[in-house]
Amino acid sequence: MTNDKHQKLIKEQMEYYSGRASEYDQWFLRQERYDKGELVNARWLKEVASVRTELAALGPVTEVLELACGTGLWTEELLKISSSLTAVDGSAEMITINKSKPGRDKVNFVQANLFEWQAQKKYDLIFFSFWLSHVPPEKFNDFWQMVKESLTPNGQVFFIDSLYTQESTAFNQKLRGKKDTIVSRVLNDGTEFEIVKVFYDPDQLQKDLKNLGWNVNVLKSGKYFLYGGGGVI
Numbered sequence: 001m002t003n004d005k006h007q008k009l010i011k012e013q014m015e016y017y018s019g020r021a022s023e024y025d026q027w028f029l030r031q032e033r034y035d036k037g038e039l040v041n042a043r044w045l046k047e048v049a050s051v052r053t054e055l056a057a058l059g060p061v062t063e064v065l066e067l068a069c070g071t072g073l074w075t076e077e078l079l080k081i082s083s084s085l086t087a088v089d090g091s092a093e094m095i096t097i098n099k100s101k102p103g104r105d106k107v108n109f110v111q112a113n114l115f116e117w118q119a120q121k122k123y124d125l126i127f128f129s130f131w132l133s134h135v136p137p138e139k140f141n142d143f144w145q146m147v148k149e150s151l152t153p154n155g156q157v158f159f160i161d162s163l164y165t166q167e168s169t170a171f172n173q174k175l176r177g178k179k180d181t182i183v184s185r186v187l188n189d190g191t192e193f194e195i196v197k198v199f200y201d202p203d204q205l206q207k208d209l210k211n212l213g214w215n216v217n218v219l220k221s222g223k224y225f226l227y228g229g230g231g232v233i
């Protein structure tokens with residue numbers, strides 16, 4: 001893919017999430033077009049709870065960095081385990097919603113494009129949820145290098161992302177093939193965008209990270225999420 005095409009995708013992805021900010025939590029809370037019925041919703045929430053427990057077990061942590069914090073569904077969890085929290089996102093709309101939630105006066109918010117941003121200090125924990133899947137595969141190595149450079153010597157990473165299943169997405173959005181990394185997404189008003197969405201196989205991701213010098217365990221919570229934690233080898 002040419003650099004121009006990359007830049008266009010990254011820009012469109014940022015615009016998509018700004019447009020989606022006010023409706024984003026519907027996806028996580030299984031509401032409206034993401035409501036797949038009681039049983040599926042209950043299973044989703046159970047898996048969310050199990051990943052929350054894994055994250056909570058990392059605390060207490062001094063300096064925490066959250067990348068692509070969005071509306072703050074996980075900022076809330078990070079606040080419980082950190083002494084100092086910096087949260088970065090490219091969308092002013094996402095940050096405004098996140099800031100409006102309780103306890104956010106303690107968070108240092110930064111609005112920046114993560115493909116251009118560099119940390120000004122080192123962090124003990126770097127967290128990102130549902131972000132790695134939006135990093136174009138061609139930028140995977142650079143992204144992990146940026147994370148490595150932003151960690152303290154014994155620092156750790158924790159990330160969460162989507163497993164490939166039609167149950168996660170909205171009724172009116174069909175997943176493409178598992179290997180397709182560009183997907184079409186629509187907002188509630190029907191506006192359409194093209195964004196990056198990579199579905200990682202946990203074992204393969206763990207191996208790829210090992211090749212980049214990471215000792216990270218990547219696991220499945222069940223049907224919906226993968227999560228990984230660890231540090232530099």
Ligand SMILES: C[S@@+](CC[C@H](N)C(=O)[O-])C[C@H]1O[C@@H](n2cnc3c(N)ncnc32)[C@H](O)[C@@H]1O
Nearest residue numbers: 017068069070073089090091094113114129130
């Ligand atoms: C799928 S959401 C995840 C939000 C949050 N981490 C969560 O789990 O709820 C992806 C987030 O990435 C942000 N984002 C998209 N492209 C970005 C970029 N180039 N730089 C920084 N943030 C970006 C969006 O604004 C959005 O908040």
